[in-house]
Amino acid sequence: MSYLRKVFIIVRKDLVTELRSREMIFSMGAFSVLVILLFAFAFDLRVTKAGTVAPGALWSVIAFAGMLGLGRSISAEIDRGSFDALLLAPVDRSAIFFGKALGIIAFMMIVEAVILPLFVIFFNLPFVQPLIILIVVLGTVGYGGIGTLLATMAANTRLREVLLPVLLLPIAIPALLAAVKCTAGALDGRDFAEWSNWFGLLIAFDLIMLGAAFLVYDFVVED
Amino acid sequence: MITAKSLSKQFGPLWALRSIDLDIRPGEFTTIVGPNGAGKTTLLRILATLSRPTSGQVSIAGHLLPRGADDARRHIGLLSHLPLLYGDLTAEENLRFFGQMYDVPNLKARIDDLLEQVDLSERRHDRARTFSRGMQQRLAIARALMHNPSILLLDEPFTGLDPHASDRLEELLRGLNDGQRTVVMTIHDLDRGWAMCQRALVLARGKIVYDARTADVDVATFRSEFRRVTQ
Numbered sequence: 254m255s256y257l258r259k260v261f262i263i264v265r266k267d268l269v270t271e272l273r274s275r276e277m278i279f280s281m282g283a284f285s286v287l288v289i290l291l292f293a294f295a296f297d298l299r300v301t302k303a304g305t306v307a308p309g310a311l312w313s314v315i316a317f318a319g320m321l322g323l324g325r326s327i328s329a330e331i332d333r334g335s336f337d338a339l340l341l342a343p344v345d346r347s348a349i350f351f352g353k354a355l356g357i358i359a360f361m362m363i364v365e366a367v368i369l370p371l372f373v374i375f376f377n378l379p380f381v382q383p384l385i386i387l388i389v390v391l392g393t394v395g396y397g398g399i400g401t402l403l404a405t406m407a408a409n410t411r412l413r414e415v416l417l418p419v420l421l422l423p424i425a426i427p428a429l430l431a432a433v434k435c436t437a438g439a440l441d442g443r444d445f446a447e448w449s450n451w452f453g454l455l456i457a458f459d460l461i462m463l464g465a466a467f468l469v470y471d472f473v474v475e476d
Numbered sequence: 477m478i479t480a481k482s483l484s485k486q487f488g489p490l491w492a493l494r495s496i497d498l499d500i501r502p503g504e505f506t507t508i509v510g511p512n513g514a515g516k517t518t519l520l521r522i523l524a525t526l527s528r529p530t531s532g533q534v535s536i537a538g539h540l541l542p543r544g545a546d547d548a549r550r551h552i553g554l555l556s557h558l559p560l561l562y563g564d565l566t567a568e569e570n571l572r573f574f575g576q577m578y579d580v581p582n583l584k585a586r587i588d589d590l591l592e593q594v595d596l597s598e599r600r601h602d603r604a605r606t607f608s609r610g611m612q613q614r615l616a617i618a619r620a621l622m623h624n625p626s627i628l629l630l631d632e633p634f635t636g637l638d639p640h641a642s643d644r645l646e647e648l649l650r651g652l653n654d655g656q657r658t659v660v661m662t663i664h665d666l667d668r669g670w671a672m673c674q675r676a677l678v679l680a681r682g683k684i685v686y687d688a689r690t691a692d693v694d695v696a697t698f699r700s701e702f703r704r705v706t707q
């Protein structure tokens with residue numbers, strides 16, 4: 254119970270500080286809107302069926318906007334030293350991991366709540382539907398979870414801006430690929446059995462990455 | 477209270493600490509001085525459980541690291557040259573957050589008491605980022621003391637403070653060493669460090685090269701010994 258309470262206290266602190274500064278949400282949101290506009294204009298010129306490219310475009314926006322937030326969330330905390338104060342607390346460090354990960358996942362979901370209606374407007378496709386929202390949530394959990402671990406690793410290095418995408422994107426490829434396939438399946442209204450393997454991969458990625466991060470976070474945060 | 481045996485720390489090819497033996501008694505105020513790169517901050521980070529030694533053993537308040545790190549952390553308060561605060565939280569919210577992380581009982585009363593001690597009661601609802609450097613450092617003391625730690629680690633706490641703020645901080649820190657609390661401080665200012673402590677260590681090239689008690693040696697001898705051993 255105390256463990257979950259500590260996780261909740263960290264998430265609440267991250268939400269309060271971010272809602273006051275709005276630095277991360279604003280940068281992620283502005284970036285997402287600009288990229289969606291860019292995609293919308295670019296695809297409008299050449300692509301006859303938007304449904305073939307829209308799932309890939311959606312997950313590209315989520316992946317890169319998420320990376321902006323991930324880098325900022327951890328590095329800002331390390332730069333001002335407050336991460337050390339957090340690590341000094343007598344709590345299991347996996348609680349700190351889950352607190353930070355849930356915070357970034359919440360910010361990503363806030364941005365996604367803006368992104369999905371924009372995709373409906375610009376691509377004229379039914380992105381706002383329960384199944385796609387579930388896929389977005391699952392994809393965000395896995396991506397945000399492993400991203401939090403890798404952002405913590407990268408933040409302690411001099412090349413953190415370069416290192417985070419170099420580490421994160423290759424590892425996140427299975428989740429992104431599965432999320433794109435699932436989104437396309439749901440968008441086309443295909444039978445679930447046709448893309449259930451990809452859905453299973455998405456869930457497996459979430460469980461494996463969160464489990465791995467839970468086990469190794471203690472080693473990652475110490476010099 | 478704090479013991480280290482054959483403590484070494486390596487970063488790549490560089491040895492930051494080389495086989496350090498340390499025994500700090502309960503209630504003792506120990507100052508660690510040394511030139512830049514001597515390993516002072518590395519040593520303090522290991523004692524604070526923020527860094528793992530490459531080899532050797534560390535025990536904090538009877539808890540052997542790293543296995544007993546969670547229990548050891550309950551005894552440790554850390555004050556650094558960075559305030560380790562959240563600028564977008566108010567003074568009170570910062571203290572409440574850390575108090576909750578340490579499961580501090582009667583939290584409201586504890587926060588009131590600490591804000592009173594560091595003379596920030598009237599600014600309790602202001603965000604930490606609006607504070608002067610000296611005020612941030614006073615709030616950082618309140619943060620470090622929130623769980624009433626028996627060990628206080630001070631990593632160059634005077635860095636970046638003007639003379640007035642430094643004097644005020646020194647006054648506050650002297651009040652904390654009431655014979656019950658063990659204090660270990662790294663500092664560049666030899667005179668201030670010597671004046672505040674009961675025991676002074678000189679760290680150079682990752683080794684403790686001088687160890688003296690202020691009761692046994694005068695400050696002039698300490699200064700000349702410091703120059704000799706750090707040449």
